[in-house]
Amino acid sequence: MTTATVTLPADWRxxxxxxxxxxxxxxxxxxxxxxxxxxxxxxxxxxxTAILCIALGAGAAGALNQWYEADLDAQMRRTRGRPxxxxxxxxxxxxxxxxxxxxxxxxxxxxxxxxxxxxxxxxSILFYVLIYTVWLKRRTPQNIVIGGAAGAFPPLxxxxxxxxxxxxxxxxxxxxxxxxxxxxFWALALFVKSDYAAAGVPMLPVVAGERMTRxxxxxxxxxxxxxxxxxxxxxxxxxxxxxxxIAATVIFAALAARVAFRTTATEDTMQPEKRLFAWSILxxxxxxxxxxxxxxxx
Amino acid sequence: MMPENDDVMRGHIPAGSxxxxxxxxxxxxxRYVPAPFVWEQLSPEQxxxxxxxxxxxxxxxASLLGLFVILVFAIAIAKIRAGHA
Numbered sequence: 001m002t003t004a005t006v007t008l009p010a011d012w013r014x015x016x017x018x019x020x021x022x023x024x025x026x027x028x029x030x031x032x033x034x035x036x037x038x039x040x041x042x043x044x045x046x047x048x049t050a051i052l053c054i055a056l057g058a059g060a061a062g063a064l065n066q067w068y069e070a071d072l073d074a075q076m077r078r079t080r081g082r083p084x085x086x087x088x089x090x091x092x093x094x095x096x097x098x099x100x101x102x103x104x105x106x107x108x109x110x111x112x113x114x115x116x117x118x119x120x121x122x123x124s125i126l127f128y129v130l131i132y133t134v135w136l137k138r139r140t141p142q143n144i145v146i147g148g149a150a151g152a153f154p155p156l157x158x159x160x161x162x163x164x165x166x167x168x169x170x171x172x173x174x175x176x177x178x179x180x181x182x183x184x185f186w187a188l189a190l191f192v193k194s195d196y197a198a199a200g201v202p203m204l205p206v207v208a209g210e211r212m213t214r215x216x217x218x219x220x221x222x223x224x225x226x227x228x229x230x231x232x233x234x235x236x237x238x239x240x241x242x243x244x245x246i247a248a249t250v251i252f253a254a255l256a257a258r259v260a261f262r263t264t265a266t267e268d269t270m271q272p273e274k275r276l277f278a279w280s281i282l283x284x285x286x287x288x289x290x291x292x293x294x295x296x297x298x
Numbered sequence: 299m300m301p302e303n304d305d306v307m308r309g310h311i312p313a314g315s316x317x318x319x320x321x322x323x324x325x326x327x328x329r330y331v332p333a334p335f336v337w338e339q340l341s342p343e344q345x346x347x348x349x350x351x352x353x354x355x356x357x358x359x360a361s362l363l364g365l366f367v368i369l370v371f372a373i374a375i376a377k378i379r380a381g382h383a
Binding site: 008009 | 375
C-alpha cells in the first residue's frame with residue numbers, strides 16, 4: 001500500500017524543542033557566571049543581550065545538530081521523540097531555523113556587545129556543528145573529548161562580553177569544562193551504551209569496551225580536579241571558591257573512582273554511573289556559582 | 299482513509315487513499331522536493347489544526363518581534379549612556 005504524506009507546518013513548541021532547552025540551561029549559566037566573575041561590570045541591558053545571544057547561539061547549534069543527526073536520533077530511544085525523527089517537522093525548516101538563529105545571534109552580539117564576544121560565539125557554533133557533529137561524532141570515540149571544547153566556550157564568551165578581551169581565569173574555566181566533558185559523557189554512555197551501539201555511534205564504551213571507558217573516566221578526572229581547584233592557588237579566586245571547589249571535587253573524584261574501579265555485573269542497574277552523571281551536572285553549577293559568590297565577597 | 303488521531307496531532311498526515319495516492323515527494327536535479335501541500339486533501343479536523351498552528355505561530359512571531367524592537371531601543375539607550383554612540 002502506497003501512502004503519501006503531507007507534513008503540516010511545525011508547531012512553535014517543536015522549534016523550541018529543536019534548541020535543546022535543557023542543554024541551554026547549563027550553557028547560559030556558565031556564560032552568565034563568566035560574565036559576573038569578570039572584573040569589569042557590564043551594563044545590565046548589554047549583559048542581558050549577551051546572555052540572550054549565548055542562548056540563541058546554543059539553540060542554533062542544537063537545531064543544526066538535530067538537523068544533521070535526524071537519522072541517528074531516529075534509532076535511539078532517548079532521542080526518537082525529537083521533532084525531526086518523530087516526523088513533526090521537515091528537515092528544511094530545521095536547517096533554515098538553525099542557520100537563521102546562528103546568524104542572528106552572532107550579528108546581534110557583534111553590534112550590541114563587542115566583536116571579540118561575537119567572534120568566540122561564532123567559533124563555538126561552527127565548532128559544535130562542523131567539528132563535533134559533522135566530522136567527529138560518527139568517526140571517532142574521541143568525539144566528545146575534542147567536541148567538548150564547543151561546550152566550554154560560554155564562560156569565555158561571557159567574560160569577553162564584559163571586558164572585551166580574554167584572560168587567564170576564563171581560559172581556566174574553558175579548560176575545566178573541556179576536561180569535565182569526558183567523565184560526564186562517558187558516565188552517560190556507560191548506561192545508554194546499547195542505544196549508541198544500535199545507532200552506530202562510535203562512543204568509547206561501544207568501540208573500546210567498558211573497562212577502557214572506566215579507566216579513561218578515572219584518568220580524565222585527575223587533570224579536571226587540578227584545573228577546578230587551580231584558580232585559588234593561582235590567586236585568581238579567593239578562599240570561598242577554594243573551599244567549595246575542593247569539597248565538590250573530592251565528591252566528584254570519589255564517585256569517579258567508584259565508577260573507574262568497578263565492573264558491570266549481570267542485571268546491573270548502573271547506579272554509580274548514574275550518580276556520577278547527576279553529580280557532574282550539579283558539580284559544574286556549584287563551581288561556577290561559587291566563583292561568582294567569591295567574586296562578590298572579594 | 300482517515301488518519302489516526304496520533305498522526306494528526308504529530309502533524310504527520312497520510313494523504314490520499316491506496317487507490318489515489320496523492321502528491322509524492324520527488325528528487326529534481328539532485329534536490330529533495332517535498333510533496334506539495336494540497337488543502338483539498340485535508341480533512342476538516344486537519345484544517346482546524348492547521349489554522350490553530352498558524353495562529354499560534356503568528357502570535358509567537360509577533361511577540362518575539364515586539365520584544366526585539368524593545369530590546370533594540372534598550373540597547374541604543376544603553377550605548378548612548380555609555381558614550382558609544
